[in-house]
Amino acid sequence: MDKFRDECGVFGIFNHDEAARLTYLGLYALQHRGQESAGMVTSDGNKLNGFRGMGYVSDIFKEPQLSGLPGRSAIGHVRYSTAGGVSLREAQPFLVDGYRGQIALCHNGNLPYASQVREELELSGAIFSSTSDTEVVLHKIARSREPDLVGAIVDTFTEIEGAYSMLFLTRDRLIAVRDPRGFRPLALGKLGDAYVLASETCAFDLIDAVYLRDVQPGEVLVIDEEGLHASYPLPKERHSHCIFEHVYFSRPDSIVFGRSVNKSRHKMGQQLASECPADADIVVPVPDSGTAAAIGYASQSGLKFRFGLVRNHYVGRTFIEPQQSIRHFGVKVKLNAVRDLIEGRRVVLIDDSIVRGTTSKKIVQMVRQAGAKEIHVRISCPPTKASCFYGVDTPTRDELIAANKSVDEIADFIGADSLGYLSLDGMLKACGDAPGSRHCTACYTMNYPLKVTRSARTKMEREEGVLAVESMWPRH
Numbered sequence: 001m002d003k004f005r006d007e008c009g010v011f012g013i014f015n016h017d018e019a020a021r022l023t024y025l026g027l028y029a030l031q032h033r034g035q036e037s038a039g040m041v042t043s044d045g046n047k048l049n050g051f052r053g054m055g056y057v058s059d060i061f062k063e064p065q066l067s068g069l070p071g072r073s074a075i076g077h078v079r080y081s082t083a084g085g086v087s088l089r090e091a092q093p094f095l096v097d098g099y100r101g102q103i104a105l106c107h108n109g110n111l112p113y114a115s116q117v118r119e120e121l122e123l124s125g126a127i128f129s130s131t132s133d134t135e136v137v138l139h140k141i142a143r144s145r146e147p148d149l150v151g152a153i154v155d156t157f158t159e160i161e162g163a164y165s166m167l168f169l170t171r172d173r174l175i176a177v178r179d180p181r182g183f184r185p186l187a188l189g190k191l192g193d194a195y196v197l198a199s200e201t202c203a204f205d206l207i208d209a210v211y212l213r214d215v216q217p218g219e220v221l222v223i224d225e226e227g228l229h230a231s232y233p234l235p236k237e238r239h240s241h242c243i244f245e246h247v248y249f250s251r252p253d254s255i256v257f258g259r260s261v262n263k264s265r266h267k268m269g270q271q272l273a274s275e276c277p278a279d280a281d282i283v284v285p286v287p288d289s290g291t292a293a294a295i296g297y298a299s300q301s302g303l304k305f306r307f308g309l310v311r312n313h314y315v316g317r318t319f320i321e322p323q324q325s326i327r328h329f330g331v332k333v334k335l336n337a338v339r340d341l342i343e344g345r346r347v348v349l350i351d352d353s354i355v356r357g358t359t360s361k362k363i364v365q366m367v368r369q370a371g372a373k374e375i376h377v378r379i380s381c382p383p384t385k386a387s388c389f390y391g392v393d394t395p396t397r398d399e400l401i402a403a404n405k406s407v408d409e410i411a412d413f414i415g416a417d418s419l420g421y422l423s424l425d426g427m428l429k430a431c432g433d434a435p436g437s438r439h440c441t442a443c444y445t446m447n448y449p450l451k452v453t454r455s456a457r458t459k460m461e462r463e464e465g466v467l468a469v470e471s472m473w474p475r476h
């Protein structure tokens with residue numbers, strides 16, 4: 001499907017006899033955040049052991065792998081690459097030995113300056129085992145003069161800016177760090193005497209853990225035998241939570257940034273109905289992510305809600321992409337229209353975003369072929385006009401249809417009778433926010449909360465013309 005792609009998911013647990021198995025379940029619940037690779041490191045109090053693999057969590061971890069990961073604390077990761085290559089070398093957690101002992105690390109987010117720091121490190125003799133931006137953090141920690149790991153982490157992140165919700169595991173501690181802007185989510189929960197951490201609270205629900213609070217932006221949270229030790233040593237910044245987590249990435253059953261994702265999506269749909277009404281008979285979601293907004297749209301507009309598109313949930317990674325000659329097959333294998341519900345009706349089709357427009361075009365065509373009289377497409381967020389540099393895989397502006405066409409031109413392109421987007425203020429209001437106060441909305445507004453340098457050698461360079469380029473590296 002033509003979507004922004006999820007970044008990664010992290011899970012951690014401290015002080016539980018079943019640490020590896022619970023981490024397996026936690027990663028299973030976070031699978032939607034990354035399907036390329038998964039990994040886990042556990043600590044038995046003396047030694048760290050890890051296992052990583054390519055593919056889905058359930059394919060990688062079987063009984064022998066879990067039995068080989070003893071201990072009462074663990075961290076785990078599911079990955080979709082936003083920086084670096086796609087191979088086992090990039091799979092996380094990373095596990096290294098240093099003069100402070102063994103350290104394991106996993107990361108959700110992106111460090112836009114990593115390639116520049118990496119170049120500097122390589123020039124001074126450092127060698128790397130992967131292309132991942134995360135490995136740079138381990139090098140900076142190893143070089144810090146701070147005697148303790150927490151001091152070295154603070155040292156590193158005082159210098160390197162970016163988007164990061166990170167978990168570190170040592171022999172006897174689990175450490176969570178969240179960047180001062182709080183781009184990506186990270187929640188803290190409790191399961192009996194154990195503490196758990198996860199990108200989304202849906203991971204807590206699966207293991208019957210209770211959500212306590214979010215790890216705060218700029219917080220360093222140490223969990224050890226004595227309990228929780230929270231500190232806020234990183235420079236304060238205006239919060240910039242990724243609003244796309246509420247629009248699309250996170251599961252609707254999660255609480256993200258302290259707010260129910262389902263509630264936000266439902267309100268987006270209601271707001272969309274007020275802003276972009278349509279003279280129609282039924283409201284149909286593009287499943288699954290458009291469903292909550294469609295229910296909200298139907299409740300506000302008084303139109304009937306119908307599951308007019310059915311999704312095949314069993315299309316996995318191994319699906320062989322069709323050749324050009326039968327390319328419509330690609331969408332049909334994932335979605336199918338229910339003719340009985342659609343035929344002869346005026347349909348409001350609700351989706352959460354249009355990225356390139358190619359998939360929307362095929363879906364509109366499919367609904368038309370099922371006999372719809374009119375198709376009015378409504379999108380539960382504003383036009384997506386810019387790329388993300390904070391841990392989300394996005395196309396370049398050249399490929400983003402809303403960066404290059406007007407709303408009417410997009411409607412023409414996808415073949416809809418009308419097209420309407422939720423306004424920026426409407427989206428922020430639906431997420432419980434006032435305009436611009438605590439969310440990042442850069443992929444709609446190009447208002448990037450963390451500026452980039454000309455020398456930060458990431459895909460930002462390709463967007464140089466549209467970014468406010470500032471010299472913010474090095475920070476000191």
Ligand code: SF4
Nearest residue numbers: 242243388440442443
């Ligand atoms: Fe999220 Fe968009 Fe900001 Fe990226 S640019 S962090 S996707 S809101």
